[in-house]
Amino acid sequence: MDQLHIWGPYGLLGVSSVLAGISAELVDGPVQWWAAGVLVGAALALQLWWHGTRSRRADRGRTPSPVGTAYYVVRWAIAFLLTWINPFFAFYAATGYMDADELIPGLWRRLGLFASAVTVAAAQAGGLPFHSGGQWAAFAGLLVVNFGLQALVAHATEQEEQRSRDRALTITELEHANTALRQALDENAALHAQLLHQAREAGVADERRRLAAEIHDTIAQGLTGIIAQLQVATNTPDPTQARDHIDRATKLARHSLGEARRSVQNLAPVALEHDGLPQALRKTVAEWAERTGARADFTVTGPAEDLHAELSATLLRIAQEALSNTSRHAHASRVGVTLTFLGDEVILDIRDDGKGFDPRAVRERTGTGGFGLGGMRARAERIAGALTVESEPGHGTAVSARVPLVTHDH
CATH class of the missing domain: 1.20.1480 (hypothetical protein mp506/mpn330, domain 1)
Structure with missing residues (x-):
């Protein structure tokens, strides 16, 4: 043209x-x-x-x-x-x-x-x-036809130009929107990284407090009990009674050793050293089922992602605590654990058919005391997640932890 x-x-x-x-x-x-x-x-x-x-x-x-x-x-x-x-x-x-x-x-x-x-x-x-009225009449008709056709063509051309300008304006606005979206995504990724950093620092401090409390409440008390039993055995002239006190001291020592091992495991999950979260959860569930004799099923839904180490550790610890609560309190015959990847978040569900309880009647505490619901909730909230518990006496318990999905690369 x-x-x-x-x-x-x-x-x-x-x-x-x-x-x-x-x-x-x-x-x-x-x-x-x-x-x-x-x-x-x-x-x-x-x-x-x-x-x-x-x-x-x-x-x-x-x-x-x-x-x-x-x-x-x-x-x-x-x-x-x-x-x-x-x-x-x-x-x-x-x-x-x-x-x-x-x-x-x-x-x-x-x-x-x-x-x-x-x-x-x-x-x-x-x-x-022109030399006649006929020429003037022909001129008038031809002028109307010529100008009418050209006016229609001009109008159509202007409309097409306006549509082209509108399309160009729309494309420009979309480019600006895409740029703003990329900036928002970059800022979101930076916020996730900052959140994880803060969560890691808070987690370190919390783990130190938790470990100190556990040492005081379990290992230190166990050692105190052992010393007391040994002192009584030393001062008892009756060999039978002395042997009973020594047996009690031995049981306390074994119990304290178990508590120490559990505290170390909670501090640094060895299950994640060589496996990702799905594999670690599968092994944890299988070991729990073998140890308790209850039926336990593990399922992964959605495309699995390589999660950030902090997320994996938090979800694994929540699963371990929930399974521990189930074995100690629920007396369940069947447990189902599901790990769901939804693109922008990860959901961990632990369900059992145990005796259940009334969540409103339970005084939640952090750490390992009681049902440990407060501790699990605190773990989830440290990484911008949430934990919900649904239970009813005689109808089992369902624990659900929902956290944002952040991959290992971030």
Whole structure:
């Protein structure tokens, strides 16, 4: 289309000149020949000037401007005079149909199309000047047809240009929205990383407090009991009674050893050293089932992800605590553990068919005391998660931990 606007006027001027030269009714005398030649030369000079001006413009003449409007008016005037001399120059006058949208701004564009339609319709009606009422009637009808068609084409062109501008604006807005979305995602990833860092620091402090409390409540008390039993055995002259106290001290020592091992396991889950969370949970559930004799099933749903170490450790500890509660309190015959990956979060569900309890009647505490619900909830909340418990006496218990999904790469 751009090439047509550049070379179209040259071609139409040449065609008009050739047809005017070979037509039988060219002109009546040398004056008309001389005038036509001067006007064709002026049209060619005007076109060469506009071609050079257009090439130097950054917008290549696509944007209406005062210079473009002046060029259009002068070209129309030359075409009108040529058509007056010979109607075949109407081909050159039709150039005004091609580039009015690029040269004339706003509503003035319709006036330019109307002026070009006047010249073309006059030539189609037999040429100027008119010598009969029939020519005037034909001119009026042809003018309506020519201008109506060009007005429809111009309207359709403007509508298409408006749609193109709207599409370009929509694309620009979408690009801005995509940029904002990428920035939001980057900020979200940074916030996740910051949250995990803070959770890790809080977790370290919490684990220290928890371990100190466990040592005080279990190992230290156990050692105190052992010392007391041994002192009584040493001061008892009866060998039978001494042996009973020594047996009690031995049991306390074994119990304290078990508590120490459990505390170390909770502090650093060895199950995650070589396995991911799904594999570690599967082994934990299987070992629990073998140890308790209850039926335990483990299921993974959704595409498994390589979770951040803090998330894996937290969910594994929650599962271990929940299973421990089940074996100690629920007396369940069947347990189901499900790990669900939902794209932006991970859900761990532990369900049993045990005796259940009334959650409102249980005083929750952190650490390992009681049902340990407070401790599990605190673990989940440290990594921006949540823990819910549903239970009813005689209808089992369901524990659900929901945490944001953050992969190992983050």
